[in-house]
Amino acid sequence: MNWMLRLQEKLWGIAPWDARQITDEWFRAHFEYASDVVHHWVGGVLDLPKARLLNFGCGDGITDLSLVLRHGATAIHGVDIRQEYAKLPRIAREQLGMSRIPAALTFETIAPGTPLAGRRPLVDGIMSWSTFEHVQRDQLLPILKDLHACLRPGGFFFIQIEPLFYSPYGSHLRRYDEVPWHHLLVSEDELWEIVRTHEGPIDAAETDFGFADFGPEGYKRFVFNEYRALNRLTADELVALTAEAGFHVVRQERRNVQMEIPAELHGKYPQDWLLNNEIFLLLGR
Known part of the structure; x- marks a missing residue:
């Protein structure tokens, strides 16, 4: 089917879209904020219109769609263990008025831990947005090694995790519980x-x-x-695992919260675990 989409785009261009139609706040956050963050980190080291990209844990594909429409990406393959991306054509129609999804996007459902290396050409860049906190601990290193093998020498891998487990809302349950920690x-x-x-x-x-x-x-x-x-991964553990998998850190940023730690947690966990809410990590091969 992708060749048909490419033919359509060759004849008529990418389907028109209008961000002024956006009404859903989840869509807006991933179409605007998440996409801009990925572009800031990855677009600074790769030429997105020429790069072949892999999104590990692509979810509903909204960020990928935005990278194509707003930042010029031309080849993104998203993989996930769920099929939320199957909703993307409907979501794009409802939120942007798009009649079809760009041919630059392809998606695939995989079983947890499925090796990806060797199945497709090497990619220039890999991205992963709030995914690695959900990977089983015994699968973290094998998956990182597999992704290392998917990346061309000189390529880049961007990882974001928020919230980290030991931070105030690291349970991912804040939609139901506003009490920090x-x-x-x-x-x-x-x-x-x-x-x-x-x-x-x-x-x-x-x-x-x-x-x-x-x-x-x-x-x-x-x-x-x-x-x-949740695997309760800390930022230090993530960095150490990526090094063991063969990556080197190009740049990282850790964002901490400014909140009073409850007395009951003093001495129970390291302070930097409790205050570190987010990590951005750019890795090189």
């Missing part, structure tokens, strides 16, 4: 009860396009299971 202060059963009994709307910017698939109560169970599966 609550996941480190109460039992799992108590935390689930807070989520289960939550009433009222949740922040529109935190409501992804999978929400409708589950319904309000099903979505609570889904995100809580996601919380339970």
Whole structure:
């Protein structure tokens, strides 16, 4: 099907789109903010219109779509263990008025831990947005080694994680619980009860396009299971694992929160773990 899209674009160009139609805050955040961050980090070291890119953990593909439409990317292959990207044609039609998705985008569903190296040509750049905190610990190093093998020598790999587990909202449950570090202060059963009994709307910017698939109560169970599966990776551990996989750090930025740490957590965890909310990591091969 991709060759048909390419033919359509050759004849008529990329389908028209209009960002003024955006009404969904999840879409806006990933179409604007996330895309601009990736472009800032990756566009500074790669020529995006000429680069072949891989998005590991592409989710719904909104950021990839924006990189094509707003930043000139021409070849992005997204992989994920879920098929949220299958919604992208509908989402782009609703939020941008687009009649078809650009041919520059291709997507693939993989089983967790599936090796990618050797299946496609080497890529110039890899990106991963808030994905590695969800990878099982015993799979972290094998996956990083596999991604290293997917990248051409001289290529770049950009990783972002937010929020990191030990930070105030590292549970990824803030849509239901606004108490900072609550996941480190109460039992799992108590935390689930807070989520289960939550009433009222949740922040529109935190409501992804999978929400409708589950319904309000099903979505609570889904995100809580996601919380339970978090690998509790720290920024230092991530950097060490990428080095072990063969990458070298080109640039990194760690963003900390300015909040008072609860007395109960003093001495229980390192302060830098508790305050480090986000990491941006640019790696080279």
